[in-house]
Amino acid sequence: MSNPNNIFGSDSDSDSDSDSPSSVHPPAPQERMFEIIDSTQLNGGKGLRSLHFIKAGTEIFRDIAVLRCPNAFAAESEEEAKRLLNECVTLRFSHLPPPLRTSLLTLSSHTENIPTIPGIFQTNALRLTGRDTGSGAIFQTFARMNHSCFPNIEHTWDDTTQRLILKSIRDVNALEEMYICYGGTPEDSGTEVRREHLEKNFGFRCMCEVCCADDDLKS
Numbered sequence: 001m002s003n004p005n006n007i008f009g010s011d012s013d014s015d016s017d018s019d020s021p022s023s024v025h026p027p028a029p030q031e032r033m034f035e036i037i038d039s040t041q042l043n044g045g046k047g048l049r050s051l052h053f054i055k056a057g058t059e060i061f062r063d064i065a066v067l068r069c070p071n072a073f074a075a076e077s078e079e080e081a082k083r084l085l086n087e088c089v090t091l092r093f094s095h096l097p098p099p100l101r102t103s104l105l106t107l108s109s110h111t112e113n114i115p116t117i118p119g120i121f122q123t124n125a126l127r128l129t130g131r132d133t134g135s136g137a138i139f140q141t142f143a144r145m146n147h148s149c150f151p152n153i154e155h156t157w158d159d160t161t162q163r164l165i166l167k168s169i170r171d172v173n174a175l176e177e178m179y180i181c182y183g184g185t186p187e188d189s190g191t192e193v194r195r196e197h198l199e200k201n202f203g204f205r206c207m208c209e210v211c212c213a214d215d216d217l218k219s
């Protein structure tokens with residue numbers, strides 16, 4: 001089985017010794033820019049942090065979809081649509097290689113105490129865009145990224161290469177946690193509006209630095 005975590009070999013790897021044929025000096029593996037950690041900011045749970053200083057605009061990694069399902073089933077009710085989605089997720093999960101299944105079962109689920117695959121899908125799947133609109137997918141490394149209302153990383157789905165591209169949108173210090181924005185709230189909306197939106201759509205109370213700084217001001 002190919003290792004789904006092995007996403008760091010960039011398409012743009014180049015041999016720095018331009019006089020040498022690449023068959024003689026294979027390109028050096030791209031330096032790994034991050035590691036998965038226990039997030040300190042968000043009361044437990046995993047997160048991603050940088051291993052060294054990263055300049056704004058740097059591509060950090062590309063991720064691949066490991067479990068994908070249409071999330072817009074034609075159904076007579078919301079309940080039926082949910083049932084069809086859960087059946088699809090469970091069936092596709094059962095066809096994955098066992099090590100990948102074991103690994104996916106360690107992802108977080110906000111819907112239940114003992115995580116189920118539908119709950120894990122609901123918590124971690126990203127809605128795809130472009131010609132893949134209508135599908136949701138889990139990306140193994142991306143699924144470990146937490147939300148911030150002042151994110152330092154942006155994600156873009158490239159439907160041509162079928163890769164999720166992660167880039168820094170501002171300078172990231174060494175050992176700083178990397179955050180994306182889960183989306184949907186205007187940047188200038190107040191803390192309570194953002195928190196309500198995240199709670200309703202993603203099932204958690206936002207504990208990012210911006211929201212917590214606001215809590216401190218109020219206390």
Ligand SMILES: C[S@@+](CC[C@H](N)C(=O)[O-])C[C@H]1O[C@@H](n2cnc3c(N)ncnc32)[C@H](O)[C@@H]1O
Nearest residue numbers: 045046108110143144145146147204206207208
């Ligand atoms: C996609 S997962 C992110 C990775 C997760 N922390 C883990 O341990 O695998 C989403 C979950 O992370 C947590 N989370 C992410 N961003 C958060 C934030 N800003 N505040 C509080 N919890 C957050 C919530 O429990 C949420 O359901």
